[in-house]
Amino acid sequence: MIDLESVALRYQSGPDILKDVNFQMRPGELRFLTGPSGAGKSTFLRLLFFALKPARGKARILKRDVASVKARELPLLRRKLGVVFQDFRLLDHLSVFENVALPLRAMGQAPETYERDVLDLLDWVGLKGRTADRPDTLSGGEKQRVAIARAVVTKPELILADEPTGNVDPALARRLLHLFLQLNKQGTTVFLATHDEALIAQANGKAIHLEGGHLRDL
Protein backbone atom coordinates (compact mmCIF):
# COMPACT_ATOMS: atom_id res chain seq x y z
CA MET A 1 0.00 0.00 0.00
CA ILE A 2 2.77 2.44 1.04
CA ASP A 3 6.44 1.80 0.35
CA LEU A 4 9.03 4.51 1.00
CA GLU A 5 12.74 3.94 0.43
CA SER A 6 15.26 6.60 1.53
CA VAL A 7 12.75 9.34 0.82
CA ALA A 8 13.62 13.00 1.33
CA LEU A 9 10.99 15.73 1.11
CA ARG A 10 11.32 19.47 0.85
CA TYR A 11 9.41 22.46 -0.47
CA GLN A 12 11.07 23.78 -3.63
CA SER A 13 14.65 24.73 -2.78
CA GLY A 14 14.12 24.79 1.01
CA PRO A 15 15.81 22.48 3.53
CA ASP A 16 14.88 18.80 3.77
CA ILE A 17 11.85 18.31 6.01
CA LEU A 18 12.04 14.53 5.79
CA LYS A 19 15.47 12.89 5.50
CA ASP A 20 16.14 9.35 4.39
CA VAL A 21 12.75 8.00 5.42
CA ASN A 22 12.00 4.28 5.06
CA PHE A 23 8.48 3.08 5.71
CA GLN A 24 6.20 0.27 4.59
CA MET A 25 2.52 -0.29 5.21
CA ARG A 26 0.50 -3.28 4.01
CA PRO A 27 -3.21 -3.23 3.04
CA GLY A 28 -5.58 -3.46 6.02
CA GLU A 29 -3.06 -2.04 8.51
CA LEU A 30 -3.67 0.75 11.01
CA ARG A 31 -0.75 3.08 11.76
CA PHE A 32 -0.34 6.22 13.78
CA LEU A 33 2.18 8.92 13.01
CA THR A 34 3.28 11.00 15.97
CA GLY A 35 5.74 13.77 16.48
CA PRO A 36 5.96 17.30 17.85
CA SER A 37 4.30 20.24 16.07
CA GLY A 38 6.32 21.30 13.06
CA ALA A 39 8.03 17.91 12.74
CA GLY A 40 6.64 17.49 9.22
CA LYS A 41 3.66 15.19 9.83
CA SER A 42 1.43 17.17 7.43
CA THR A 43 4.21 17.25 4.83
CA PHE A 44 4.53 13.47 5.14
CA LEU A 45 0.77 13.18 4.54
CA ARG A 46 1.03 15.47 1.50
CA LEU A 47 3.40 12.94 -0.02
CA LEU A 48 0.89 10.17 0.68
CA PHE A 49 -1.95 11.95 -1.13
CA PHE A 50 0.21 12.82 -4.12
CA ALA A 51 0.46 16.56 -3.38
CA LEU A 52 4.26 16.42 -3.07
CA LYS A 53 6.92 14.47 -4.95
CA PRO A 54 10.01 13.14 -3.18
CA ALA A 55 13.20 15.18 -3.58
CA ARG A 56 15.18 11.95 -3.29
CA GLY A 57 14.46 8.28 -2.86
CA LYS A 58 11.61 6.16 -4.08
CA ALA A 59 7.98 6.45 -2.96
CA ARG A 60 5.33 3.94 -4.08
CA ILE A 61 1.77 4.54 -2.97
CA LEU A 62 -1.20 2.47 -4.18
CA LYS A 63 1.31 0.62 -6.39
CA ARG A 64 2.27 3.84 -8.17
CA ASP A 65 5.64 5.55 -8.21
CA VAL A 66 4.77 9.03 -6.89
CA ALA A 67 7.52 10.73 -8.91
CA SER A 68 6.13 9.46 -12.22
CA VAL A 69 2.43 10.20 -11.61
CA LYS A 70 1.09 12.63 -14.19
CA ALA A 71 -1.34 15.45 -13.36
CA ARG A 72 -4.12 13.84 -15.38
CA GLU A 73 -3.81 10.62 -13.33
CA LEU A 74 -4.25 12.38 -9.97
CA PRO A 75 -8.09 12.45 -9.83
CA LEU A 76 -8.43 8.68 -10.29
CA LEU A 77 -5.68 7.99 -7.72
CA ARG A 78 -7.18 10.38 -5.19
CA ARG A 79 -10.53 8.64 -5.46
CA LYS A 80 -8.81 5.61 -3.93
CA LEU A 81 -7.82 7.80 -0.98
CA GLY A 82 -9.89 9.39 1.74
CA VAL A 83 -8.31 12.40 3.43
CA VAL A 84 -9.44 13.95 6.72
CA PHE A 85 -7.95 17.20 7.99
CA GLN A 86 -7.83 18.85 11.39
CA ASP A 87 -9.53 21.94 9.90
CA PHE A 88 -12.24 19.77 8.25
CA ARG A 89 -12.12 21.55 4.84
CA LEU A 90 -15.88 21.45 4.40
CA LEU A 91 -17.69 23.75 1.98
CA ASP A 92 -19.82 26.02 4.15
CA HIS A 93 -22.29 26.93 1.41
CA LEU A 94 -23.25 23.27 0.92
CA SER A 95 -25.42 21.19 3.26
CA VAL A 96 -24.02 18.32 5.32
CA PHE A 97 -25.54 15.88 2.80
CA GLU A 98 -24.01 17.73 -0.18
CA ASN A 99 -20.59 17.88 1.47
CA VAL A 100 -20.58 14.14 2.03
CA ALA A 101 -21.91 13.47 -1.47
CA LEU A 102 -19.37 15.83 -3.11
CA PRO A 103 -16.82 13.14 -4.14
CA LEU A 104 -19.59 11.09 -5.76
CA ARG A 105 -20.96 14.18 -7.52
CA ALA A 106 -17.45 14.94 -8.78
CA MET A 107 -17.31 11.40 -10.15
CA GLY A 108 -20.39 12.23 -12.23
CA GLN A 109 -22.89 10.13 -10.28
CA ALA A 110 -26.54 11.22 -10.25
CA PRO A 111 -28.04 12.13 -6.82
CA GLU A 112 -30.60 9.32 -6.98
CA THR A 113 -27.80 6.73 -7.24
CA TYR A 114 -25.98 7.82 -4.08
CA GLU A 115 -28.75 9.25 -1.89
CA ARG A 116 -29.25 6.02 0.10
CA ASP A 117 -25.51 5.42 0.65
CA VAL A 118 -24.88 8.97 1.83
CA LEU A 119 -27.79 8.86 4.26
CA ASP A 120 -26.58 5.51 5.62
CA LEU A 121 -23.12 6.97 6.07
CA LEU A 122 -24.51 10.00 7.91
CA ASP A 123 -26.45 7.63 10.11
CA TRP A 124 -23.20 5.75 10.83
CA VAL A 125 -21.43 8.93 11.95
CA GLY A 126 -24.50 9.94 14.00
CA LEU A 127 -25.61 12.89 11.91
CA LYS A 128 -28.77 11.59 10.27
CA GLY A 129 -30.81 14.42 11.73
CA ARG A 130 -28.43 17.12 10.47
CA THR A 131 -28.37 16.30 6.74
CA ALA A 132 -29.83 19.64 5.59
CA ASP A 133 -27.78 21.80 7.96
CA ARG A 134 -24.81 23.89 6.89
CA PRO A 135 -21.38 23.07 8.37
CA ASP A 136 -21.13 26.47 10.07
CA THR A 137 -24.03 25.47 12.34
CA LEU A 138 -22.23 22.29 13.51
CA SER A 139 -19.86 21.74 16.44
CA GLY A 140 -16.20 20.81 15.84
CA GLY A 141 -16.89 17.13 16.50
CA GLU A 142 -19.87 17.11 14.14
CA LYS A 143 -17.82 18.81 11.43
CA GLN A 144 -15.10 16.19 11.80
CA ARG A 145 -17.67 13.42 11.48
CA VAL A 146 -18.94 15.01 8.25
CA ALA A 147 -15.33 15.15 7.02
CA ILE A 148 -14.86 11.45 7.87
CA ALA A 149 -18.10 10.55 6.08
CA ARG A 150 -16.93 12.50 3.02
CA ALA A 151 -13.54 10.76 3.12
CA VAL A 152 -15.07 7.27 3.12
CA VAL A 153 -18.04 7.82 0.79
CA THR A 154 -16.10 6.51 -2.22
CA LYS A 155 -15.02 3.40 -0.23
CA PRO A 156 -11.31 4.27 -0.51
CA GLU A 157 -8.47 1.77 -0.11
CA LEU A 158 -6.49 4.09 2.16
CA ILE A 159 -7.68 6.66 4.72
CA LEU A 160 -5.25 9.44 5.63
CA ALA A 161 -6.12 11.61 8.61
CA ASP A 162 -4.16 14.65 9.70
CA GLU A 163 -4.80 15.41 13.41
CA PRO A 164 -8.49 14.47 13.10
CA THR A 165 -9.02 14.83 16.87
CA GLY A 166 -7.04 18.03 17.20
CA ASN A 167 -10.12 20.27 17.55
CA VAL A 168 -12.33 18.13 19.77
CA ASP A 169 -12.53 17.18 23.46
CA PRO A 170 -11.20 13.80 24.68
CA ALA A 171 -14.66 12.16 24.82
CA LEU A 172 -15.37 13.13 21.24
CA ALA A 173 -11.85 12.12 20.20
CA ARG A 174 -12.63 8.60 21.44
CA ARG A 175 -15.83 8.54 19.36
CA LEU A 176 -13.92 9.65 16.26
CA LEU A 177 -11.20 7.08 16.93
CA HIS A 178 -13.93 4.46 17.16
CA LEU A 179 -15.05 5.38 13.61
CA PHE A 180 -11.51 4.93 12.26
CA LEU A 181 -11.15 1.61 14.09
CA GLN A 182 -14.44 0.43 12.60
CA LEU A 183 -13.26 1.36 9.11
CA ASN A 184 -10.01 -0.50 9.69
CA LYS A 185 -11.91 -3.59 10.90
CA GLN A 186 -13.83 -3.50 7.63
CA GLY A 187 -10.51 -3.80 5.81
CA THR A 188 -9.63 -0.20 5.03
CA THR A 189 -6.00 0.80 5.53
CA VAL A 190 -5.83 3.75 7.96
CA PHE A 191 -2.90 6.10 8.48
CA LEU A 192 -3.54 8.62 11.20
CA ALA A 193 -1.27 11.51 12.15
CA THR A 194 -1.74 12.72 15.72
CA HIS A 195 0.25 14.11 18.62
CA ASP A 196 -2.29 12.60 21.06
CA GLU A 197 -0.36 9.63 22.51
CA ALA A 198 -3.28 8.69 24.78
CA LEU A 199 -5.34 8.07 21.68
CA ILE A 200 -2.66 5.73 20.28
CA ALA A 201 -2.52 3.85 23.58
CA GLN A 202 -6.28 3.54 23.60
CA ALA A 203 -6.29 2.06 20.11
CA ASN A 204 -3.38 -0.22 20.96
CA GLY A 205 -2.07 0.65 17.52
CA LYS A 206 1.38 0.60 15.95
CA ALA A 207 2.95 4.03 15.75
CA ILE A 208 5.90 5.70 14.11
CA HIS A 209 7.51 8.87 15.39
CA LEU A 210 8.74 11.70 13.22
CA GLU A 211 11.25 14.17 14.62
CA GLY A 212 14.15 16.11 13.14
CA GLY A 213 13.26 14.80 9.71
CA HIS A 214 13.80 11.18 10.75
CA LEU A 215 11.25 8.44 11.27
CA ARG A 216 11.50 5.73 13.93
CA ASP A 217 9.20 3.01 15.24
CA LEU A 218 7.70 3.49 18.70
Next chain:
Amino acid sequence: MAQTSSKPSPIFPKGAAPLRALTVTMAVMCYLACLAIGALVLVNRAAEAWSQGIAREVTVQIREISGEDIEKSLRTALGILKTNPGVLDAKALDRQEGIKLLEPWLGKIAMDELPVPRLIRVAVDEQAPPDYPLLEKSLQSNVKGISLDTHRRWQAELARMGRALTLLASLVLALITLASIMLVVFAARSVLEANRSVVEVLELIGAEDKFISRQNDKQFLNTGLLAGFLGLLAGLVTFLALGFSGSAAGDSVAAAGRSLLFAPVDVELRLWAGLLLVPLAATLIALWTSRLTLMRMLRQHA
Protein backbone atom coordinates in the same frame (compact mmCIF):
# COMPACT_ATOMS: atom_id res chain seq x y z
CA MET B 1 -34.33 14.53 2.86
CA ALA B 2 -35.35 17.80 1.28
CA GLN B 3 -31.79 18.48 0.21
CA THR B 4 -31.58 15.28 -1.82
CA SER B 5 -34.73 15.71 -3.86
CA SER B 6 -33.99 19.31 -4.83
CA LYS B 7 -31.41 20.41 -7.41
CA PRO B 8 -27.85 20.21 -6.03
CA SER B 9 -26.44 23.58 -4.94
CA PRO B 10 -23.74 25.20 -7.08
CA ILE B 11 -20.33 23.98 -5.97
CA PHE B 12 -18.84 27.47 -6.19
CA PRO B 13 -20.69 29.80 -3.81
CA LYS B 14 -23.10 32.18 -5.48
CA GLY B 15 -22.67 35.94 -5.28
CA ALA B 16 -18.97 36.13 -4.39
CA ALA B 17 -18.00 39.81 -4.03
CA PRO B 18 -15.55 39.82 -6.99
CA LEU B 19 -18.22 38.19 -9.17
CA ARG B 20 -20.76 40.89 -8.27
CA ALA B 21 -18.18 43.57 -9.06
CA LEU B 22 -17.46 41.85 -12.38
CA THR B 23 -21.19 41.77 -13.25
CA VAL B 24 -21.53 45.52 -12.65
CA THR B 25 -18.33 46.40 -14.55
CA MET B 26 -19.16 44.16 -17.48
CA ALA B 27 -22.70 45.57 -17.63
CA VAL B 28 -21.16 49.06 -17.94
CA MET B 29 -18.80 47.85 -20.69
CA CYS B 30 -21.74 46.26 -22.53
CA TYR B 31 -23.69 49.50 -22.19
CA LEU B 32 -20.77 51.42 -23.73
CA ALA B 33 -20.55 48.80 -26.49
CA CYS B 34 -24.27 49.30 -27.24
CA LEU B 35 -23.75 53.07 -27.44
CA ALA B 36 -20.75 52.57 -29.75
CA ILE B 37 -22.80 50.25 -31.98
CA GLY B 38 -25.64 52.78 -32.04
CA ALA B 39 -23.15 55.52 -32.98
CA LEU B 40 -21.65 53.29 -35.67
CA VAL B 41 -25.04 52.61 -37.26
CA LEU B 42 -26.01 56.28 -36.94
CA VAL B 43 -22.80 57.51 -38.59
CA ASN B 44 -23.12 55.00 -41.40
CA ARG B 45 -26.70 55.96 -41.96
CA ALA B 46 -25.97 59.70 -41.91
CA ALA B 47 -23.01 59.31 -44.28
CA GLU B 48 -25.18 57.28 -46.69
CA ALA B 49 -28.00 59.82 -46.51
CA TRP B 50 -25.64 62.76 -47.15
CA SER B 51 -23.96 61.01 -50.05
CA GLN B 52 -27.29 60.07 -51.60
CA GLY B 53 -28.63 63.63 -51.21
CA ILE B 54 -25.55 65.03 -52.90
CA ALA B 55 -25.60 62.42 -55.66
CA ARG B 56 -29.22 63.24 -56.50
CA GLU B 57 -28.43 66.86 -57.33
CA VAL B 58 -25.94 68.92 -59.29
CA THR B 59 -25.65 72.70 -59.53
CA VAL B 60 -25.12 74.89 -62.57
CA GLN B 61 -23.65 78.32 -61.96
CA ILE B 62 -23.67 81.27 -64.34
CA ARG B 63 -21.45 84.25 -63.62
CA GLU B 64 -22.57 87.73 -64.60
CA ILE B 65 -20.54 88.86 -67.61
CA SER B 66 -20.84 92.39 -68.91
CA GLY B 67 -22.64 92.53 -72.18
CA GLU B 68 -24.37 89.20 -71.62
CA ASP B 69 -28.07 88.90 -70.81
CA ILE B 70 -28.00 86.58 -67.80
CA GLU B 71 -31.74 85.80 -68.02
CA LYS B 72 -31.26 84.68 -71.61
CA SER B 73 -28.25 82.57 -70.56
CA LEU B 74 -30.41 80.97 -67.86
CA ARG B 75 -33.15 80.08 -70.36
CA THR B 76 -30.57 78.58 -72.77
CA ALA B 77 -28.98 76.54 -70.00
CA LEU B 78 -32.38 75.33 -68.76
CA GLY B 79 -33.26 74.31 -72.32
CA ILE B 80 -30.07 72.25 -72.65
CA LEU B 81 -30.45 70.70 -69.20
CA LYS B 82 -34.09 69.68 -69.56
CA THR B 83 -33.45 67.85 -72.83
CA ASN B 84 -30.35 66.08 -71.53
CA PRO B 85 -30.75 62.36 -70.70
CA GLY B 86 -30.44 61.64 -66.97
CA VAL B 87 -31.74 65.06 -65.91
CA LEU B 88 -35.05 64.75 -64.05
CA ASP B 89 -35.67 68.40 -63.35
CA ALA B 90 -33.91 71.75 -63.58
CA LYS B 91 -35.00 74.85 -61.68
CA ALA B 92 -33.36 78.26 -61.75
CA LEU B 93 -33.02 80.03 -58.41
CA ASP B 94 -33.90 83.72 -58.53
CA ARG B 95 -31.31 86.32 -57.56
CA GLN B 96 -32.67 86.73 -53.99
CA GLU B 97 -32.42 82.98 -53.36
CA GLY B 98 -28.79 83.08 -54.53
CA ILE B 99 -28.04 86.00 -52.19
CA LYS B 100 -29.67 84.11 -49.31
CA LEU B 101 -27.32 81.19 -49.92
CA LEU B 102 -24.36 83.53 -49.50
CA GLU B 103 -25.60 84.99 -46.22
CA PRO B 104 -23.95 82.33 -44.00
CA TRP B 105 -20.55 83.44 -45.34
CA LEU B 106 -21.03 87.16 -46.03
CA GLY B 107 -23.73 88.13 -43.54
CA LYS B 108 -26.67 90.39 -44.25
CA ILE B 109 -25.07 93.09 -46.37
CA ALA B 110 -26.40 95.02 -49.33
CA MET B 111 -25.44 92.92 -52.33
CA ASP B 112 -27.59 94.64 -54.95
CA GLU B 113 -24.48 96.00 -56.64
CA LEU B 114 -22.45 92.80 -56.36
CA PRO B 115 -22.24 90.39 -59.29
CA VAL B 116 -23.93 87.42 -57.61
CA PRO B 117 -23.85 84.31 -59.81
CA ARG B 118 -27.16 82.70 -60.74
CA LEU B 119 -27.75 79.11 -59.86
CA ILE B 120 -29.74 76.28 -61.41
CA ARG B 121 -30.65 73.33 -59.20
CA VAL B 122 -30.60 70.16 -61.31
CA ALA B 123 -32.18 66.89 -60.10
CA VAL B 124 -30.55 63.89 -61.73
CA ASP B 125 -31.42 60.23 -62.06
CA GLU B 126 -29.09 58.41 -59.61
CA GLN B 127 -29.38 55.15 -61.49
CA ALA B 128 -28.66 56.65 -64.92
CA PRO B 129 -26.88 59.96 -64.33
CA PRO B 130 -26.06 62.31 -67.22
CA ASP B 131 -22.70 62.18 -68.97
CA TYR B 132 -21.29 65.11 -66.96
CA PRO B 133 -18.24 65.97 -69.12
CA LEU B 134 -20.44 65.98 -72.22
CA LEU B 135 -23.14 68.05 -70.50
CA GLU B 136 -20.59 70.55 -69.20
CA LYS B 137 -19.06 70.84 -72.68
CA SER B 138 -22.47 71.39 -74.23
CA LEU B 139 -23.35 74.07 -71.64
CA GLN B 140 -20.03 75.89 -71.99
CA SER B 141 -20.24 75.97 -75.78
CA ASN B 142 -23.67 77.64 -75.58
CA VAL B 143 -23.47 79.86 -72.50
CA LYS B 144 -20.62 82.12 -71.45
CA GLY B 145 -19.45 82.04 -67.80
CA ILE B 146 -21.25 78.80 -67.05
CA SER B 147 -19.87 75.98 -64.88
CA LEU B 148 -21.20 72.66 -63.63
CA ASP B 149 -20.68 71.55 -60.04
CA THR B 150 -21.36 67.81 -59.58
CA HIS B 151 -20.56 67.96 -55.81
CA ARG B 152 -18.08 65.14 -56.32
CA ARG B 153 -15.56 66.81 -54.08
CA TRP B 154 -18.11 67.16 -51.24
CA GLN B 155 -19.27 63.64 -51.80
CA ALA B 156 -15.68 62.37 -51.46
CA GLU B 157 -15.16 64.52 -48.35
CA LEU B 158 -18.32 63.16 -46.73
CA ALA B 159 -17.43 59.61 -47.61
CA ARG B 160 -14.00 60.15 -46.07
CA MET B 161 -15.53 61.63 -42.92
CA GLY B 162 -18.05 58.78 -42.74
CA ARG B 163 -15.24 56.24 -43.05
CA ALA B 164 -13.21 58.02 -40.37
CA LEU B 165 -16.16 58.09 -37.95
CA THR B 166 -16.93 54.44 -38.67
CA LEU B 167 -13.30 53.56 -38.00
CA LEU B 168 -13.39 55.57 -34.78
CA ALA B 169 -16.55 53.84 -33.53
CA SER B 170 -15.07 50.45 -34.50
CA LEU B 171 -11.91 51.34 -32.59
CA VAL B 172 -13.97 52.25 -29.52
CA LEU B 173 -15.76 48.89 -29.82
CA ALA B 174 -12.45 47.05 -30.13
CA LEU B 175 -11.06 48.88 -27.07
CA ILE B 176 -14.19 48.05 -25.07
CA THR B 177 -13.81 44.38 -26.06
CA LEU B 178 -10.14 44.37 -25.09
CA ALA B 179 -10.86 46.13 -21.78
CA SER B 180 -13.65 43.62 -21.09
CA ILE B 181 -11.30 40.69 -21.70
CA MET B 182 -8.70 42.18 -19.35
CA LEU B 183 -11.40 42.86 -16.74
CA VAL B 184 -12.67 39.30 -16.88
CA VAL B 185 -9.14 37.92 -16.62
CA PHE B 186 -8.48 39.95 -13.45
CA ALA B 187 -11.96 39.28 -12.06
CA ALA B 188 -11.69 35.57 -12.84
CA ARG B 189 -8.42 35.47 -10.91
CA SER B 190 -10.06 37.25 -7.96
CA VAL B 191 -13.07 34.93 -8.05
CA LEU B 192 -10.88 31.85 -8.32
CA GLU B 193 -8.63 33.20 -5.57
CA ALA B 194 -11.73 33.64 -3.39
CA ASN B 195 -12.73 30.08 -4.29
CA ARG B 196 -9.23 28.61 -3.93
CA SER B 197 -10.29 26.55 -0.90
CA VAL B 198 -13.17 25.08 -2.92
CA VAL B 199 -10.81 24.22 -5.80
CA GLU B 200 -8.38 22.61 -3.33
CA VAL B 201 -11.13 20.48 -1.78
CA LEU B 202 -12.33 19.46 -5.26
CA GLU B 203 -8.81 18.43 -6.26
CA LEU B 204 -8.40 16.53 -3.01
CA ILE B 205 -11.56 14.48 -3.48
CA GLY B 206 -10.50 13.47 -6.98
CA ALA B 207 -12.50 15.90 -9.12
CA GLU B 208 -11.18 16.10 -12.66
CA ASP B 209 -10.20 19.45 -14.16
CA LYS B 210 -13.12 19.34 -16.58
CA PHE B 211 -15.57 18.90 -13.68
CA ILE B 212 -14.06 21.90 -11.86
CA SER B 213 -14.09 23.85 -15.12
CA ARG B 214 -17.79 23.05 -15.69
CA GLN B 215 -18.68 24.36 -12.23
CA ASN B 216 -16.67 27.50 -12.95
CA ASP B 217 -18.32 27.89 -16.38
CA LYS B 218 -21.77 27.97 -14.82
CA GLN B 219 -21.02 31.01 -12.67
CA PHE B 220 -19.24 32.93 -15.43
CA LEU B 221 -21.92 32.03 -17.98
CA ASN B 222 -24.56 33.51 -15.72
CA THR B 223 -22.40 36.58 -15.08
CA GLY B 224 -21.76 37.18 -18.80
CA LEU B 225 -25.42 36.78 -19.75
CA LEU B 226 -26.68 38.96 -16.92
CA ALA B 227 -24.10 41.70 -17.59
CA GLY B 228 -24.74 41.55 -21.36
CA PHE B 229 -28.49 41.88 -21.07
CA LEU B 230 -28.26 44.59 -18.39
CA GLY B 231 -25.96 46.59 -20.67
CA LEU B 232 -28.26 46.01 -23.66
CA LEU B 233 -31.31 47.07 -21.65
CA ALA B 234 -29.55 50.23 -20.47
CA GLY B 235 -28.50 50.95 -24.08
CA LEU B 236 -32.08 50.57 -25.37
CA VAL B 237 -33.42 52.77 -22.58
CA THR B 238 -30.84 55.41 -23.58
CA PHE B 239 -31.88 55.25 -27.27
CA LEU B 240 -35.54 55.54 -26.23
CA ALA B 241 -34.79 58.42 -23.87
CA LEU B 242 -32.84 60.20 -26.63
CA GLY B 243 -35.60 59.57 -29.16
CA PHE B 244 -38.34 60.95 -26.97
CA SER B 245 -36.35 63.64 -25.18
CA GLY B 246 -37.36 66.30 -27.75
CA SER B 247 -36.44 69.82 -26.78
CA ALA B 248 -34.91 68.72 -23.45
CA ALA B 249 -31.86 67.26 -25.13
CA GLY B 250 -31.91 69.34 -28.29
CA ASP B 251 -33.55 68.46 -31.59
CA SER B 252 -30.48 66.97 -33.27
CA VAL B 253 -29.88 64.54 -30.40
CA ALA B 254 -33.54 63.54 -30.34
CA ALA B 255 -33.51 63.10 -34.12
CA ALA B 256 -30.45 60.87 -33.83
CA GLY B 257 -32.16 58.76 -31.18
CA ARG B 258 -35.35 58.53 -33.24
CA SER B 259 -33.46 57.67 -36.40
CA LEU B 260 -32.01 54.66 -34.55
CA LEU B 261 -35.39 53.53 -33.29
CA PHE B 262 -37.37 54.12 -36.44
CA ALA B 263 -34.81 53.36 -39.12
CA PRO B 264 -35.53 51.44 -42.34
CA VAL B 265 -35.72 47.66 -41.98
CA ASP B 266 -32.16 46.94 -43.20
CA VAL B 267 -30.69 49.50 -40.77
CA GLU B 268 -32.85 48.17 -37.92
CA LEU B 269 -31.66 44.66 -38.70
CA ARG B 270 -28.03 45.76 -38.64
CA LEU B 271 -28.59 47.63 -35.38
CA TRP B 272 -30.36 44.73 -33.65
CA ALA B 273 -27.83 42.20 -34.90
CA GLY B 274 -25.06 44.38 -33.47
CA LEU B 275 -26.86 44.95 -30.19
CA LEU B 276 -27.76 41.28 -29.69
CA LEU B 277 -24.13 40.41 -30.31
CA VAL B 278 -23.23 42.35 -27.15
CA PRO B 279 -24.64 39.87 -24.56
CA LEU B 280 -23.40 36.99 -26.70
CA ALA B 281 -19.88 38.44 -26.88
CA ALA B 282 -19.94 39.28 -23.15
CA THR B 283 -20.92 35.69 -22.33
CA LEU B 284 -18.25 34.20 -24.56
CA ILE B 285 -15.57 36.55 -23.23
CA ALA B 286 -16.53 35.75 -19.61
CA LEU B 287 -16.65 32.04 -20.32
CA TRP B 288 -13.41 31.64 -22.27
CA THR B 289 -11.18 33.98 -20.33
CA SER B 290 -12.30 32.54 -16.99
CA ARG B 291 -11.83 29.00 -18.28
CA LEU B 292 -8.30 29.78 -19.49
CA THR B 293 -7.47 31.44 -16.17
CA LEU B 294 -8.81 28.46 -14.22
CA MET B 295 -6.94 25.96 -16.36
CA ARG B 296 -3.71 27.89 -15.82
CA MET B 297 -4.35 27.86 -12.07
CA LEU B 298 -5.06 24.11 -12.06
CA ARG B 299 -1.88 23.45 -14.03
CA GLN B 300 0.09 25.39 -11.41
CA HIS B 301 -1.50 23.27 -8.65
CA ALA B 302 -0.63 19.99 -10.35
